[in-house]
Amino acid sequence: MLVLFAHPRPDRSEVNLPLFETAQNVQGVTAVDLYARYPDFSIDVDSEQAQLIAHDVIVFQHPLYWYSAPSIMKEWQDLVLEHGFAYGLHGKALHGKTFMNAITAGALSEAYSTEGMNHADLRSLLAPFEKTADLCGMRYLAPFVMYGAGRALEDSRLDIHRNGYDDLLKALVADRLDLDKATHASVLTDVLDDFILKGEAV
Template identity: 60%
Template sequence: MLYAHPSHRRSEVNAPMYRDAKSINGVTAVDLYYEYPTYNINIDKEQQRLIDHDVIIFQFPLYWYSTPSILKEYQDLVLEYGFAYGQEGTALHGKTFLCAISAGGKADAYQTDGYNHFTIRELLQP
């Protein structure tokens, strides 16, 4: 599980989820902001970590309808052409990817008739 919360101490939802995930036997939980405070992501190490696991979870709060900056950096660098996609990019085939996302608004704000005018699922579509 790759955890990306830029304000871990202020987190009401993600920090407890991360803490609980760390206590589960067989789960590798990585705090990207703690591990890479200067964003100098070790691409080889992270690609190997992905290869070594069958289930990969990105856990983060929704920031401006997107991921926090370190997770965007991680995706840009680690999930590169030839590794994660492209004709030769088959390293992650067969893996299960999940996102555990929190949002600061109330549930009714994420409805078609709510403040955001879209559901969370609609906002997360590529």
């Protein structure tokens, strides 16, 4: 399982950096900090493609920036997801893999609803990621989200979310997440316990 992490100012990160440390400590997870690996944005396409081939589950972990991801993730998508590799007649390298976003958002959950400030739920706003996964033949799971990230520390919500992220990553590694439920959910955050299978792996 591969976690690609992007934060342009990790020195100022209150929530993503600790979450990334959680990912780094889960056995079976390859955790990559894209800004640390490519400080000049000079992405090694061959090595990123080889890394994708070697993993079945790909997670983009990032703060929500302008309803999307920090810019290196767009650069990474533009260069790595090539025609003939990720899509097109002979581009089947990612077929059958699983993809998801693990996101932190500054706004509260109420803002991400049809009645709220953004007039749309978060999953709908992440359509470019979902459609990219679809085009590349990957299964797209609902995002794992922390809303109100700017107040997580003072509200003592970070540890709960870190534990949830740890549970999610371990379930994905062990093939114990109900992928059908996770595909159809709106977000994974509050329903996670119901989606993790306790018995036999699926």
